[in-house]
Amino acid sequence: MPRHKSFVLSAEILEIDLELSLAQLCEACDVEGDDIVLLVEAGVLEPSGDSRGHWRFAGASLQRARRALRLQQDLGLNVAGAALALDLIDEMNRLREELRRRGDG
Amino acid sequence: MKYQDYYATMGVQRNATAQEIRRAYQKLARKYHPDVSKEADAEARFKAVGEAYAVLKDPEKRAAYDQLGANWKAGQDFQAPPGWNAGFEFRGADTGEGMQFDASDFFDSLFGRGFGGTGARSAGSRAAHARDHHARILIDIEDAWQGGVHRYTLQLPEVDPDGRLQMKQHVVDVRIPKGVKQGQHLRLSGLGAPEGTAASGGDLYLEVGFKPHPLYRAEGHDLYMELPVAPWEAALGASIKVPTPAGAVELKVPAGSAAGSRMRLKGRGLPGPEPGDLYAILRIAVPPANSAKAREFYARMKEEFDFNPRSHMGV
Numbered sequence: 001m002p003r004h005k006s007f008v009l010s011a012e013i014l015e016i017d018l019e020l021s022l023a024q025l026c027e028a029c030d031v032e033g034d035d036i037v038l039l040v041e042a043g044v045l046e047p048s049g050d051s052r053g054h055w056r057f058a059g060a061s062l063q064r065a066r067r068a069l070r071l072q073q074d075l076g077l078n079v080a081g082a083a084l085a086l087d088l089i090d091e092m093n094r095l096r097e098e099l100r101r102r103g104d105g
Numbered sequence: 106m107k108y109q110d111y112y113a114t115m116g117v118q119r120n121a122t123a124q125e126i127r128r129a130y131q132k133l134a135r136k137y138h139p140d141v142s143k144e145a146d147a148e149a150r151f152k153a154v155g156e157a158y159a160v161l162k163d164p165e166k167r168a169a170y171d172q173l174g175a176n177w178k179a180g181q182d183f184q185a186p187p188g189w190n191a192g193f194e195f196r197g198a199d200t201g202e203g204m205q206f207d208a209s210d211f212f213d214s215l216f217g218r219g220f221g222g223t224g225a226r227s228a229g230s231r232a233a234h235a236r237d238h239h240a241r242i243l244i245d246i247e248d249a250w251q252g253g254v255h256r257y258t259l260q261l262p263e264v265d266p267d268g269r270l271q272m273k274q275h276v277v278d279v280r281i282p283k284g285v286k287q288g289q290h291l292r293l294s295g296l297g298a299p300e301g302t303a304a305s306g307g308d309l310y311l312e313v314g315f316k317p318h319p320l321y322r323a324e325g326h327d328l329y330m331e332l333p334v335a336p337w338e339a340a341l342g343a344s345i346k347v348p349t350p351a352g353a354v355e356l357k358v359p360a361g362s363a364a365g366s367r368m369r370l371k372g373r374g375l376p377g378p379e380p381g382d383l384y385a386i387l388r389i390a391v392p393p394a395n396s397a398k399a400r401e402f403y404a405r406m407k408e409e410f411d412f413n414p415r416s417h418m419g420v
């Protein structure tokens with residue numbers, strides 16, 4: 001087995017292993033805190049913790065936040081519109097999954 | 106460089122009003138948005154639409170583009186005539202809706218990278234936009250299946266001595282967690298990249314994609330593969346050897362199996378708390394009639410079988 005001198009970077013799966021603070025999520029999405037707060041108020045993201053400073057976001061929030069932000073930017077949606085679109089897309093994917101399962105009979 | 110027919114891309118007439126163009130954009134952007142669409146080429150179509158709209162929504166750019174004439178065909182070899190845009194001034198940053206896209210060469214040659222805020226951000230400047238904490242990583246399905254250390258080349262933004270951001274390649278060894286799925290993100294802490302790397306100090310998030318695999322296609326934690334079987338194996342049933350990421354296993358094909366039917370190998374997909382399944386989709390492979398003996402055999406089948414595969418079509 002080849003050995004490399006360089007050290008090995010450890011990688012964690014964000015969606016499974018990790019939680020993010022508001023600051024970390026902002027940095028990862030490259031947006032300001034207010035943009036994320038709007039997503040929380042619209043129910044797109046559901047952090048645990050009682051106040052902004054204590055919010056903890058599940059790892060899957062990153063993907064969801066970025067999708068919501070992209071939809072807003074690319075399609076000119078407001079936060080509520082992006083939230084609705086995400087819900088419908090999720091529902092559609094759930095139904096597709098269900099359809100596939102039934103296909104196996 | 107290929108000429109781009111922005112009107113055809115948007116599906117509007119050359120004399121379309123600004124309102125018609127805006128409507129066409131809205132419709133197409135919704136249809137092909139990569140977060141919404143399931144179509145395979147959605148991302149490419151979405152980019153093309155974004156580029157077309159960036160030109161056609163801007164009266165100056167549209168007039169300049171129109172001046173090239175209506176006789177060009179999409180894909181035709183194109184060179185911008187010298188001084189073609191004299192008298193036009195492309196100005197002002199774009200605001201409002203519309204995506205940032207990776208511009209085609211055609212767009213760049215006409216509207217240029219030099220025009221600040223033309224609405225197009227090329228791949229380089231898009232990266233420069235930010236302390237970019239994202240990169241995409243393509244891994245082999247086997248790497249996800251077994252985990253372990255693998256070597257990858259990442260494009261990371263880096264500050265050069267003049268303070269400009271540039272994309273630099275980094276070769277890194279990453280320990281891939283077993284069972285990672287497409288679309289998930291890996292967080293690399295302790296990136297250890299050289300001083301001045303834009304991502305240093307923060308964590309780097311890698312969105313995982315799978316390289317195309319000759320056998321398997323991943324959906325979530327399930328894997329799919331096409332499994333060729335001989336006509337007699339499908340008709341009479343057979344116990345056959347099939348590949349899985351963990352090595353070959355025996356699979357019982359029931360008698361009377363039809364092409365397209367799916368067989369599930371439970372737990373043979375990607376590993377995890379809930380391991381995925383491996384689905385084999387049967388394809389009936391027809392032996393070639395490439396010898397006198399084989400042709401004779403097929404001719405006898407034609408005699409022996411009273412078989413019309415199109416009877417359900419009423420012909």
